[in-house]
Amino acid sequence: MLVTERRERILALVRERGTLPLSELASTLGVSDMTVRRDIDLLAEDGEVQKVRGGVRAIGAGRPVSGAATTSRSELRAIASAAADLVEPGMAIGISGGEAGLALAHELRGIADLTIVTNSLLVSDLFSPPSRSDAPYTQTVVLTGGVRTPSQSLVGPVAVRALEQLHCDLVFLDAHGLDVQAGLTTMNLLEAETYRAFMAMAREVIVLAEHSRWQVVGLTTIAELSDIDRLISDDALPADAAEQLRDHVGRLDVVAAGHSG
Known part of the structure; x- marks a missing residue:
């Protein structure tokens, strides 16, 4: 073969x-x-x-979707690429579990001297040690402990305690749902606690959310939209949604992912 x-x-x-x-x-x-x-x-x-x-x-296995909306690989890549442009060598950054966080991690492997704090086993696995014993480590990964979810993320009190004493320049969060009333939401109560710990250690909180996450409401609220410093979405986000989000989040970045309009 x-x-x-x-x-x-x-x-x-x-x-x-x-x-x-x-x-x-x-x-x-x-x-x-x-x-x-x-x-x-x-x-x-x-x-x-x-x-x-x-x-x-x-790709996408185990991730809930709303209605007929599905995650487009081009959308994820466009969002991840825009997020990676905010990262500079020498930064300490946080990356949550989820597809968007994993897509971002792929974009960051070429940036040297990063310290990456994550609760995602998949993200951690991307930044493996160098293949040669005499080659330098170019990135440092801090992996939290915690209860493993089906999406291979670590959540709960152990993860929260691991994050409480840390400080990051930027924290990137994957979004299950975004809604004006409900805010940033998730289906997992322990994940909500862990996301709040990520947000507490950040100088800037950046949420990565495809347009299909708009008006999706999960089981529990992580934070209000006003707690988000920057939201990165794709250009299939409806104009009225973009207008509402700009009224609530610190900054909205809409990136081109091959959509018209």
Whole structure:
């Protein structure tokens, strides 16, 4: 089987099953675990899949969506690219769990001397040690402890305590939902506490939210919209939504993601 054929087969299997262990993929394809791991690394770099411990997950698996709205890869990449432009070498930044945070982490791997505080196992895995023992570490990762969620994030009192004594230049949060009345929301009570701890340690709080997050209301409120210093969304955000958000958040950045209007 050619390399391209094998990777197409991996993509098909992952999209069909959602999440697969590396050992099962290797057995199915008749190759070694190392070969599958290299394929997964490249597919993850291209944004085709998410790496998880001991396996691989389809993009978007386990993330709730509202109605027919789905997360567009082009939207995530545009938002993540705009967010990465705010990061400078030497900064300490926080990145929450979620697809937008993971997309941002991909954009940041080339920026040196970063300290990255995260509760995401997926984000942490991206910033792996150098492949050679004599090569320097270019980024430092601080991973919180906590209770693991289905999206491979760590939440709860242990995560909160880990964040309480830290200070970051910028904190980037993924949004489950945004609403004028409900504010920034999530479906997970422990995640809400952890997000508030992230916000407390930030000089600037930046929320990354595709247009489909607008008027989605989760189980619990994390913070009011006025607590958000900067919101980055894509150009499919309706004009009336943008007008309302500009009245509430510190700053709204709308980035081009191939949408018209």
